[in-house]
Amino acid sequence: MLPAAIWISMVGLAISRPSLNYVESEPEEVRSEAIKRLLEVFGMDDPPAALVRGHKEPPQYMLDLYNTVADVDGVTKDPTLLEGNTVRSFFDKLHSEQIEFLFNLSTVAKSEKILTAELHIFKLRPQASLTFNRHHFCQVSVYQVLDSNKKNVSQGKKLLSSRLVPIHSTGWEVFTITQAVKSWMSDEGSNFGLLVTVRTLAGLQVDLKTVRFSSGRHHHHSKQPMLVLFTDDGRRAASLEGTSKGADDSRAGPSLPFPSLPLPPANRRIARSSDDDESGEKIPCQRQPLYVDFEEIGWSGWIVSPRGYNAYHCKGSCPFPLGQNMRPTNHATVQSIINALKLTKGIEMPCCVPDKLFSINLLYFDDDENVVLKQYDDMVAGSCGCH
Structure with a gap:
């Protein structure tokens, strides 16, 4: 299975508010498959019954616990605060x-x-x-x-x-x-x-x-x-050991600010396939918003918090020479040199990808009307780099 952050980026294209033309051309089976794969990311076969919240209130203890471990967007404040996941x-x-x-x-x-x-x-x-x-x-x-x-x-x-x-x-x-x-x-x-x-x-x-x-x-x-x-539940990512070389960073929680960004206009929520900005110029590798709205997906009936979250995604080019602001790996630096000098045929420029990922927390009702707080690893792109 693809890493969660990558899947979220892909699913985001299908489930974020699209333009009218996109809605008309979107096959129902594509949406169904996207929702199914998103449920897999959240460790579920089917969504809990959507009307549970109509007559139940979550215990104050669970609300307080959620607010202790997560910020307003559900992003984990400190991975050491919660025992287990x-x-x-x-x-x-x-x-x-x-x-x-x-x-x-x-x-x-x-x-x-x-x-x-x-x-x-x-x-x-x-x-x-x-x-x-x-x-x-x-x-x-x-x-x-x-x-x-x-x-x-x-x-x-x-x-x-x-x-x-x-x-x-x-x-x-x-x-x-x-x-x-x-x-x-x-x-x-x-x-x-x-x-x-x-x-x-x-x-x-x-x-x-x-x-x-x-x-x-x-x-x-x-x-x-x-x-x-x-x-x-055993789903904690063995993941990205490479990114946890900055294990100290992970333990200390997000080192980058998570500003409350305004949502992009509806007709611009579909990410461009190129690395060009509106003027046609190449943009450098950088982190950009990718909001996942649980109400639009149809999950607001059983999810208590958050209403949605900003997964972010990485976009832009990694041109030669790679500066330290591009957060390149040594391998990416060598690859960019080989690409620039055309020393080997078919070698592309390095890619702009997440180099730090953070977890989010969901507070939701299950089918038996129990309230569950669950932490999911690798759901938010914390920063981007050339790899």
Whole structure:
């Protein structure tokens, strides 16, 4: 498969807003194939159901995480901020009156590497009681249910995480449950859910009216309990090791500014095949805008952010002699000399191509209405050079 940035450039020609003549001459099968290949770049066979967003709001945690790792166009701020390349949020399917939860993880591929799993539960404001007056802390424990018929005895459950929580506090409490999720992924039939217990420091059961946690049944969707799963799907590019010679640059994030460029007029969105500008003069190798608009592609129904992004593309000539502003490789310099001196027949001038690529992040709904944050490598041309 072609590298993602190259595919985006090619697909951009087919899916950016074209001129009227281009629309009339564009065969439907070309568009279908272009969309299919673009889905492959994003690791999907089919787009998720387009109407999901009509009645669902993404969890605030996922929105905050996206804004932490990505800029307004989705470009990764710092590749080290995110563990793995995929984060999913799952809502509880049980809606029990007790503090019990069940999460459907069927959308996670068996091939994905489980890195970290967290249970996020919202602690509500406590109700005053004698217990509340006597105690300032409670012991909150999260168990993996091993046998749904024996969850109230030690043989039917396995302790995953436990800690002291202030009785008077309110807000999100997060518990690591990675061990349970790994076992569920290895044996799907072992997923009997999670059980949370609340006890005093003396080990006595605390009245659940005193220490309360939000459930999906009675409380606002913004406080629903959820499982947050960090994975790596194995698609991280082994890529462009040559470009990561500037590995220090990559780790530090984009070294070039990403200005918010105005979109080109509709009748100029189809890239010219030549390296000439409007006056017919050769333009030097440089980075130019290539905006991918998810609404135009028909993906705005399931993608939360970004609405689109600037993939950029490289255009221009690499004439002899190549200056350092052309960011040439040694090979390109030699090739340009051979071409200029006509020492070998059929040797072309070096090509203007991306020499640094950056990743982007998508925040979207999947078919099960889970919200997914996914990072895709090599999607934005960060700079161009003669190669």
